[in-house]
Amino acid sequence: MSATSTKTNERVLLLGAGGMLGSAVYEAATVRHSHVLATDIDLNEPWLVHQDFRDLASLERLFDEFKPTIVFHLGALTDLEYCETNPEDSWATNALSPENSALLAEKRGLTLVYVSTAGIFGGEQEFYTDFDMPQPTSHYAKSKYYGELFVERKMSKYFIFRAGWMMGGGPEKDKKFVNKIYRQIKGGAKELFVVADKLGTPTYTVDFANGMFRVLETGFYGLYNQVCGGSGSRLDVAREFVRLLGLEHEVKVTEVDSSHWQKEYFAPRPHSEKLVNMKLERRGINFMRDWKVCLAEYAEVFRKDLSGKV
Ligand SMILES: NC(=O)c1ccc[n+]([C@@H]2O[C@H](COP(=O)([O-])OP(=O)(O)OC[C@H]3O[C@@H](n4cnc5c(N)ncnc54)[C@H](OP(=O)(O)O)[C@@H]3O)[C@@H](O)[C@H]2O)c1
Numbered sequence: 001m002s003a004t005s006t007k008t009n010e011r012v013l014l015l016g017a018g019g020m021l022g023s024a025v026y027e028a029a030t031v032r033h034s035h036v037l038a039t040d041i042d043l044n045e046p047w048l049v050h051q052d053f054r055d056l057a058s059l060e061r062l063f064d065e066f067k068p069t070i071v072f073h074l075g076a077l078t079d080l081e082y083c084e085t086n087p088e089d090s091w092a093t094n095a096l097s098p099e100n101s102a103l104l105a106e107k108r109g110l111t112l113v114y115v116s117t118a119g120i121f122g123g124e125q126e127f128y129t130d131f132d133m134p135q136p137t138s139h140y141a142k143s144k145y146y147g148e149l150f151v152e153r154k155m156s157k158y159f160i161f162r163a164g165w166m167m168g169g170g171p172e173k174d175k176k177f178v179n180k181i182y183r184q185i186k187g188g189a190k191e192l193f194v195v196a197d198k199l200g201t202p203t204y205t206v207d208f209a210n211g212m213f214r215v216l217e218t219g220f221y222g223l224y225n226q227v228c229g230g231s232g233s234r235l236d237v238a239r240e241f242v243r244l245l246g247l248e249h250e251v252k253v254t255e256v257d258s259s260h261w262q263k264e265y266f267a268p269r270p271h272s273e274k275l276v277n278m279k280l281e282r283r284g285i286n287f288m289r290d291w292k293v294c295l296a297e298y299a300e301v302f303r304k305d306l307s308g309k310v
Contacts, residue, residue, distance in 0.1 A: 007034045013068035014038040016075010020169030024209035053097045072113045073101040080267035083140035094143035099150045111157040118164045120145040123270025129278040137268040164227035168205025170301045191252045196235040199272040201227035204294035211287040225275040228291035244299035
Protein backbone atom coordinates (compact mmCIF):
# COMPACT_ATOMS: atom_id res chain seq x y z
CA MET A 1 0.00 0.00 0.00
CA SER A 2 1.31 3.47 -0.79
CA ALA A 3 1.49 6.31 1.72
CA THR A 4 -1.22 8.22 -0.18
CA SER A 5 -3.92 5.54 -0.09
CA THR A 6 -6.42 4.92 2.67
CA LYS A 7 -5.03 3.99 6.04
CA THR A 8 -5.36 0.41 7.21
CA ASN A 9 -6.98 -0.76 10.43
CA GLU A 10 -3.86 -2.58 11.60
CA ARG A 11 -3.01 -1.78 15.21
CA VAL A 12 0.68 -0.93 15.31
CA LEU A 13 2.62 -0.93 18.57
CA LEU A 14 6.07 0.68 18.56
CA LEU A 15 8.39 -0.23 21.46
CA GLY A 16 11.41 1.99 22.08
CA ALA A 17 10.27 4.60 19.54
CA GLY A 18 11.89 7.66 21.12
CA GLY A 19 15.26 7.27 19.44
CA MET A 20 16.81 8.20 16.11
CA LEU A 21 15.04 5.43 14.21
CA GLY A 22 11.78 5.74 16.18
CA SER A 23 10.76 9.14 14.79
CA ALA A 24 11.06 7.90 11.20
CA VAL A 25 9.15 4.72 12.03
CA TYR A 26 6.41 6.70 13.77
CA GLU A 27 6.01 8.93 10.73
CA ALA A 28 6.00 5.99 8.30
CA ALA A 29 3.50 4.14 10.54
CA THR A 30 1.04 7.01 10.95
CA VAL A 31 0.76 7.72 7.21
CA ARG A 32 -0.18 4.09 6.62
CA HIS A 33 -2.13 2.99 9.68
CA SER A 34 -4.94 4.55 11.73
CA HIS A 35 -4.00 3.01 15.07
CA VAL A 36 -0.41 3.59 16.12
CA LEU A 37 0.82 3.56 19.71
CA ALA A 38 4.42 4.68 20.21
CA THR A 39 6.19 3.97 23.49
CA ASP A 40 9.58 4.53 25.12
CA ILE A 41 11.17 5.15 28.52
CA ASP A 42 12.40 8.52 27.27
CA LEU A 43 9.29 10.66 26.67
CA ASN A 44 10.95 13.21 24.37
CA GLU A 45 7.91 13.60 22.04
CA PRO A 46 4.27 14.42 22.81
CA TRP A 47 3.20 11.29 20.90
CA LEU A 48 5.17 8.92 23.15
CA VAL A 49 3.64 6.90 25.99
CA HIS A 50 5.75 5.38 28.76
CA GLN A 51 6.58 1.68 28.48
CA ASP A 52 9.70 -0.03 29.75
CA PHE A 53 9.90 -3.19 27.65
CA ARG A 54 12.07 -4.93 30.25
CA ASP A 55 8.98 -5.20 32.44
CA LEU A 56 7.18 -8.29 31.13
CA ALA A 57 4.07 -7.89 33.32
CA SER A 58 3.36 -4.31 32.30
CA LEU A 59 4.23 -5.10 28.67
CA GLU A 60 1.64 -7.88 28.75
CA ARG A 61 -0.94 -5.44 30.13
CA LEU A 62 -0.13 -3.07 27.27
CA PHE A 63 -0.58 -5.87 24.73
CA ASP A 64 -3.95 -6.74 26.29
CA GLU A 65 -5.15 -3.12 26.40
CA PHE A 66 -3.97 -1.90 22.98
CA LYS A 67 -4.47 -5.24 21.20
CA PRO A 68 -1.79 -4.70 18.53
CA THR A 69 -1.73 -6.67 15.30
CA ILE A 70 1.86 -5.67 14.48
CA VAL A 71 4.60 -5.00 17.06
CA PHE A 72 7.87 -3.23 16.28
CA HIS A 73 10.61 -3.88 18.84
CA LEU A 74 12.81 -0.88 18.01
CA GLY A 75 14.50 0.14 21.25
CA ALA A 76 17.88 -0.96 22.53
CA LEU A 77 20.90 0.28 24.40
CA THR A 78 22.99 1.41 21.44
CA ASP A 79 26.06 2.90 23.12
CA LEU A 80 28.69 0.19 22.62
CA GLU A 81 30.95 1.47 25.40
CA TYR A 82 28.03 1.57 27.86
CA CYS A 83 27.09 -1.99 26.89
CA GLU A 84 30.68 -3.17 27.25
CA THR A 85 30.91 -1.85 30.81
CA ASN A 86 27.31 -2.73 31.76
CA PRO A 87 26.80 -6.20 30.30
CA GLU A 88 23.86 -7.12 32.55
CA ASP A 89 21.93 -4.05 31.48
CA SER A 90 22.87 -4.75 27.89
CA TRP A 91 21.58 -8.34 28.04
CA ALA A 92 18.39 -7.36 29.88
CA THR A 93 17.59 -4.61 27.38
CA ASN A 94 18.89 -5.93 24.07
CA ALA A 95 18.29 -9.66 24.44
CA LEU A 96 15.76 -10.45 27.17
CA SER A 97 13.43 -7.63 26.07
CA PRO A 98 12.98 -8.72 22.45
CA GLU A 99 12.44 -12.17 23.95
CA ASN A 100 9.63 -10.66 26.06
CA SER A 101 8.09 -9.07 22.98
CA ALA A 102 8.41 -12.29 21.00
CA LEU A 103 6.79 -14.40 23.72
CA LEU A 104 3.82 -12.05 23.98
CA ALA A 105 3.47 -11.61 20.22
CA GLU A 106 3.70 -15.34 19.42
CA LYS A 107 1.16 -16.20 22.14
CA ARG A 108 -1.32 -13.89 20.37
CA GLY A 109 -0.39 -14.83 16.78
CA LEU A 110 0.93 -11.33 16.01
CA THR A 111 3.59 -10.13 13.60
CA LEU A 112 6.80 -8.96 15.27
CA VAL A 113 9.42 -6.73 13.70
CA TYR A 114 12.86 -6.67 15.28
CA VAL A 115 15.71 -4.35 14.27
CA SER A 116 19.18 -5.82 14.34
CA THR A 117 22.61 -4.59 13.38
CA ALA A 118 25.46 -5.15 10.94
CA GLY A 119 27.68 -5.08 14.04
CA ILE A 120 26.92 -8.77 14.71
CA PHE A 121 29.47 -9.79 12.08
CA GLY A 122 33.10 -10.57 12.75
CA GLY A 123 34.55 -8.09 10.29
CA GLU A 124 37.01 -10.38 8.49
CA GLN A 125 35.00 -10.49 5.26
CA GLU A 126 34.61 -7.45 3.08
CA PHE A 127 30.81 -7.83 2.67
CA TYR A 128 28.13 -9.77 4.53
CA THR A 129 24.97 -11.14 2.91
CA ASP A 130 21.86 -12.23 4.81
CA PHE A 131 23.33 -15.75 4.81
CA ASP A 132 26.73 -15.13 6.36
CA MET A 133 27.35 -16.42 9.87
CA PRO A 134 27.37 -13.77 12.60
CA GLN A 135 30.37 -13.71 14.92
CA PRO A 136 29.56 -10.95 17.40
CA THR A 137 32.44 -9.70 19.52
CA SER A 138 31.11 -6.89 21.76
CA HIS A 139 28.43 -7.22 24.46
CA TYR A 140 26.22 -4.95 22.33
CA ALA A 141 26.57 -7.16 19.26
CA LYS A 142 26.19 -10.41 21.22
CA SER A 143 23.05 -9.21 22.95
CA LYS A 144 21.54 -7.96 19.68
CA TYR A 145 22.35 -11.27 17.98
CA TYR A 146 20.72 -13.20 20.78
CA GLY A 147 17.58 -11.10 20.19
CA GLU A 148 17.67 -12.17 16.54
CA LEU A 149 18.07 -15.84 17.40
CA PHE A 150 15.16 -15.87 19.79
CA VAL A 151 12.80 -14.09 17.39
CA GLU A 152 13.85 -16.37 14.52
CA ARG A 153 13.53 -19.61 16.46
CA LYS A 154 10.34 -18.93 18.40
CA MET A 155 8.17 -16.83 16.14
CA SER A 156 6.04 -17.79 13.16
CA LYS A 157 5.35 -14.32 11.78
CA TYR A 158 8.43 -12.18 12.13
CA PHE A 159 10.65 -9.77 10.28
CA ILE A 160 14.22 -9.07 11.29
CA PHE A 161 15.80 -6.10 9.56
CA ARG A 162 19.54 -5.57 9.94
CA ALA A 163 20.65 -1.97 9.68
CA GLY A 164 24.13 -0.58 9.11
CA TRP A 165 25.50 2.77 10.31
CA MET A 166 22.29 4.60 11.13
CA MET A 167 21.84 8.21 10.01
CA GLY A 168 18.73 10.04 11.18
CA GLY A 169 16.99 12.05 13.85
CA GLY A 170 18.89 15.31 13.26
CA PRO A 171 20.89 17.38 15.74
CA GLU A 172 18.51 16.54 18.62
CA LYS A 173 18.22 12.77 18.34
CA ASP A 174 21.07 11.43 16.26
CA LYS A 175 23.43 9.74 18.75
CA LYS A 176 25.74 8.37 16.12
CA PHE A 177 28.52 9.27 13.72
CA VAL A 178 26.99 12.05 11.59
CA ASN A 179 25.91 14.05 14.62
CA LYS A 180 29.21 13.39 16.41
CA ILE A 181 30.95 14.97 13.44
CA TYR A 182 28.38 17.78 13.35
CA ARG A 183 28.79 18.59 17.04
CA GLN A 184 32.52 19.02 16.57
CA ILE A 185 31.94 21.34 13.62
CA LYS A 186 29.31 23.34 15.48
CA GLY A 187 31.70 23.57 18.42
CA GLY A 188 34.21 25.30 16.13
CA ALA A 189 36.56 22.41 15.26
CA LYS A 190 38.74 23.19 12.23
CA GLU A 191 40.22 19.70 12.01
CA LEU A 192 38.44 16.35 12.38
CA PHE A 193 40.30 13.09 12.95
CA VAL A 194 38.39 10.27 11.31
CA VAL A 195 39.18 6.60 10.92
CA ALA A 196 39.65 5.03 7.50
CA ASP A 197 39.95 1.46 8.78
CA LYS A 198 36.28 0.97 9.71
CA LEU A 199 34.05 0.10 6.78
CA GLY A 200 30.28 -0.04 6.61
CA THR A 201 27.02 0.78 4.88
CA PRO A 202 25.24 3.93 6.04
CA THR A 203 21.52 3.43 6.59
CA TYR A 204 19.10 6.35 6.44
CA THR A 205 16.33 6.00 9.02
CA VAL A 206 13.70 7.43 6.64
CA ASP A 207 14.44 4.83 3.94
CA PHE A 208 14.85 2.08 6.52
CA ALA A 209 11.47 2.83 8.15
CA ASN A 210 9.59 3.07 4.85
CA GLY A 211 11.40 -0.02 3.60
CA MET A 212 10.24 -2.02 6.62
CA PHE A 213 6.59 -1.12 6.02
CA ARG A 214 6.80 -1.86 2.31
CA VAL A 215 8.41 -5.25 2.93
CA LEU A 216 5.79 -5.99 5.61
CA GLU A 217 3.06 -5.40 3.03
CA THR A 218 4.47 -8.27 0.92
CA GLY A 219 3.97 -10.80 3.73
CA PHE A 220 7.38 -12.31 2.88
CA TYR A 221 8.40 -12.96 6.47
CA GLY A 222 12.00 -13.52 7.46
CA LEU A 223 15.38 -11.96 8.02
CA TYR A 224 16.67 -9.18 5.78
CA ASN A 225 19.77 -7.05 5.52
CA GLN A 226 18.43 -3.58 4.79
CA VAL A 227 21.07 -0.90 4.25
CA CYS A 228 21.54 1.96 1.80
CA GLY A 229 23.24 1.36 -1.53
CA GLY A 230 27.00 1.86 -1.72
CA SER A 231 29.44 1.58 1.14
CA GLY A 232 32.50 3.32 2.52
CA SER A 233 34.69 4.11 5.48
CA ARG A 234 33.95 6.50 8.32
CA LEU A 235 36.38 8.85 6.58
CA ASP A 236 34.32 8.72 3.36
CA VAL A 237 31.14 9.59 5.27
CA ALA A 238 32.79 12.46 7.16
CA ARG A 239 34.31 13.95 3.98
CA GLU A 240 30.99 13.72 2.14
CA PHE A 241 29.13 15.31 5.05
CA VAL A 242 31.60 18.18 5.35
CA ARG A 243 31.34 18.71 1.59
CA LEU A 244 27.54 18.75 1.75
CA LEU A 245 27.73 21.40 4.48
CA GLY A 246 29.89 23.44 2.10
CA LEU A 247 32.76 23.45 4.59
CA GLU A 248 35.45 21.51 2.75
CA HIS A 249 37.73 24.57 2.71
CA GLU A 250 37.11 25.51 6.35
CA VAL A 251 37.22 22.08 8.03
CA LYS A 252 40.07 19.65 7.40
CA VAL A 253 39.24 15.95 7.65
CA THR A 254 42.38 14.08 8.64
CA GLU A 255 42.71 10.33 8.22
CA VAL A 256 43.65 8.31 11.31
CA ASP A 257 43.36 4.64 12.25
CA SER A 258 41.30 3.18 15.06
CA SER A 259 44.17 3.35 17.56
CA HIS A 260 43.65 7.15 17.58
CA TRP A 261 40.23 6.74 19.26
CA GLN A 262 41.00 3.59 21.26
CA LYS A 263 40.54 5.27 24.63
CA GLU A 264 37.09 6.71 23.82
CA TYR A 265 35.84 3.81 21.67
CA PHE A 266 37.23 0.77 23.45
CA ALA A 267 34.42 -1.71 22.66
CA PRO A 268 35.41 -4.17 19.92
CA ARG A 269 34.14 -3.18 16.48
CA PRO A 270 34.44 -5.17 13.26
CA HIS A 271 36.82 -3.87 10.60
CA SER A 272 34.06 -4.29 8.03
CA GLU A 273 30.34 -4.33 8.69
CA LYS A 274 29.33 -3.75 5.09
CA LEU A 275 26.06 -5.48 4.31
CA VAL A 276 24.57 -6.53 1.00
CA ASN A 277 20.75 -6.57 0.68
CA MET A 278 20.87 -9.86 -1.19
CA LYS A 279 17.43 -11.16 -0.24
CA LEU A 280 15.66 -7.84 -0.77
CA GLU A 281 17.32 -7.52 -4.17
CA ARG A 282 16.48 -11.05 -5.28
CA ARG A 283 12.86 -10.62 -4.23
CA GLY A 284 12.61 -7.24 -5.95
CA ILE A 285 11.79 -5.41 -2.72
CA ASN A 286 14.92 -3.39 -2.03
CA PHE A 287 13.62 0.16 -1.50
CA MET A 288 16.83 1.66 -0.11
CA ARG A 289 18.49 4.56 -1.93
CA ASP A 290 22.23 5.16 -2.22
CA TRP A 291 23.78 6.47 1.00
CA LYS A 292 25.15 9.61 -0.67
CA VAL A 293 21.69 10.54 -1.94
CA CYS A 294 20.30 9.97 1.56
CA LEU A 295 23.10 11.86 3.28
CA ALA A 296 22.50 14.81 0.95
CA GLU A 297 18.84 14.84 2.03
CA TYR A 298 19.73 14.37 5.69
CA ALA A 299 22.47 17.04 5.66
CA GLU A 300 19.84 19.70 4.90
CA VAL A 301 18.64 19.71 8.51
CA PHE A 302 22.21 20.27 9.71
CA ARG A 303 22.78 23.04 7.13
CA LYS A 304 19.70 24.82 8.43
CA ASP A 305 20.73 24.30 12.05
CA LEU A 306 24.19 25.66 11.31
CA SER A 307 22.82 28.76 9.66
CA GLY A 308 20.52 29.32 12.64
CA LYS A 309 17.31 28.72 10.72
CA VAL A 310 16.14 25.96 13.06
N1 LIG B 1 22.18 3.53 15.74
C1 LIG B 1 22.71 2.66 14.89
O1 LIG B 1 23.73 2.96 14.24
C2 LIG B 1 22.09 1.30 14.70
C3 LIG B 1 22.63 0.45 13.75
C4 LIG B 1 22.06 -0.79 13.55
C5 LIG B 1 20.97 -1.17 14.28
N2 LIG B 1 20.46 -0.35 15.23
C6 LIG B 1 19.29 -0.80 15.98
O2 LIG B 1 18.21 0.03 15.63
C7 LIG B 1 17.31 0.10 16.72
C8 LIG B 1 16.98 1.56 17.00
O3 LIG B 1 18.19 2.20 17.39
P1 LIG B 1 18.36 3.76 17.42
O4 LIG B 1 19.56 4.06 16.64
O5 LIG B 1 17.08 4.45 17.13
O6 LIG B 1 18.75 3.94 18.96
P2 LIG B 1 18.40 5.08 19.97
O7 LIG B 1 18.40 6.40 19.28
O8 LIG B 1 19.31 4.87 21.13
O9 LIG B 1 16.90 4.75 20.38
C9 LIG B 1 16.58 3.64 21.15
C10 LIG B 1 15.45 4.03 22.08
O10 LIG B 1 15.13 2.90 22.89
C11 LIG B 1 14.91 3.39 24.21
N3 LIG B 1 15.03 2.35 25.21
C12 LIG B 1 16.16 1.86 25.78
N4 LIG B 1 15.84 0.98 26.73
C13 LIG B 1 14.48 0.90 26.74
C14 LIG B 1 13.56 0.17 27.53
N5 LIG B 1 13.98 -0.66 28.49
N6 LIG B 1 12.23 0.30 27.29
C15 LIG B 1 11.80 1.16 26.33
N7 LIG B 1 12.63 1.90 25.55
C16 LIG B 1 13.96 1.76 25.77
C17 LIG B 1 15.99 4.44 24.34
O11 LIG B 1 15.77 5.25 25.47
P3 LIG B 1 17.08 5.91 26.17
O12 LIG B 1 17.57 6.95 25.19
O13 LIG B 1 16.54 6.49 27.43
O14 LIG B 1 18.05 4.78 26.37
C18 LIG B 1 15.85 5.17 23.02
O15 LIG B 1 14.84 6.16 23.08
C19 LIG B 1 17.99 -0.60 17.89
O16 LIG B 1 17.45 -1.88 18.01
C20 LIG B 1 19.44 -0.67 17.47
O17 LIG B 1 20.10 -1.78 18.04
C21 LIG B 1 20.98 0.90 15.45
